[in-house]
Amino acid sequence: MNKIALITGATSGIGKATALKLAEQGYQLILCGRRTEKLEELKEQLTTPVFTLTFDVRNREDVESQLASLPDEWKNIDVLVNNAGNAHGFSPIQTGDTDDWDAMMDGNVKGLLYVSRAIIPGMMDRKKGHIINISSVAGKQTYPNGAVYCASKKAVEAISEGMRLDLTEHGIKITNIAPGAVETEFSEVRFKGDKERAKKVYEGFEPLVAEDIADLISYVLSVPERVTIADVTVYPKAQAAPATVYRKQQPEGNS
Numbered sequence: 001m002n003k004i005a006l007i008t009g010a011t012s013g014i015g016k017a018t019a020l021k022l023a024e025q026g027y028q029l030i031l032c033g034r035r036t037e038k039l040e041e042l043k044e045q046l047t048t049p050v051f052t053l054t055f056d057v058r059n060r061e062d063v064e065s066q067l068a069s070l071p072d073e074w075k076n077i078d079v080l081v082n083n084a085g086n087a088h089g090f091s092p093i094q095t096g097d098t099d100d101w102d103a104m105m106d107g108n109v110k111g112l113l114y115v116s117r118a119i120i121p122g123m124m125d126r127k128k129g130h131i132i133n134i135s136s137v138a139g140k141q142t143y144p145n146g147a148v149y150c151a152s153k154k155a156v157e158a159i160s161e162g163m164r165l166d167l168t169e170h171g172i173k174i175t176n177i178a179p180g181a182v183e184t185e186f187s188e189v190r191f192k193g194d195k196e197r198a199k200k201v202y203e204g205f206e207p208l209v210a211e212d213i214a215d216l217i218s219y220v221l222s223v224p225e226r227v228t229i230a231d232v233t234v235y236p237k238a239q240a241a242p243a244t245v246y247r248k249q250q251p252e253g254n255s
Helices: 013-024 036-045 060-068 098-126 147-170 186-190 195-200 210-222
Strands: 004-007 028-033 050-054 079-082 129-134 172-179 231-234 239-241
Touching (some): 004 013, 013 028, 013 079, 013 210, 028 036, 079 098, 098 129, 098 172, 129 147, 129 210, 147 172, 172 210, 186 195, 210 231
Parallel strands (some): 004 028, 004 079, 028 050, 079 129, 129 172, 172 231
């Protein structure tokens, strides 16, 4: 039987690109997201066996019940890609929207923990598995107007490190991937659907695309069993730091 990979946030961006990439490599896929129609559209594009689950990672009871409902033949998950998460709002701490703060902490941090907590025991029983957490360069360096988003991604970095300390002895690999500017729905969500403002984030330089991160995930999974790629930071060529991008115009947002 081919390996099984579970991907959260699979309906778009990095999650979708990763599903397409791993399908090419013969993985059986459990695709998770909030938009059932998008999951079904993606499923129709794939020739590998696919099982879809619709839930919001922020809802612990929903996460637990949906993952517990997996048929026996889908329970032995070899790879978990914790990709779900978003940025909400772009403002200084003193005027930040507390609903935005909750959305980022609940999705980027608690959601990752909820899903991981449900999957890790099975990996421990089998003495094998690989968890890939999608962090951000925002978890490496804080930038103005992004304090809470950066804090949520710093938490992912800490969780990845803690997972490695706790789970390596059980045969489970942990990889933390911190992308720089990737052109996806990210900025559109951050700016509440303002497409023009989101577009400006990527003007004047060539950002990463979702397929670049999917390729990296594929590589991380392809190395020999003796190898763990623990932490990767990946920038577009024009970016030197979260808020340092060499371009013709200065945008309003960051990665």
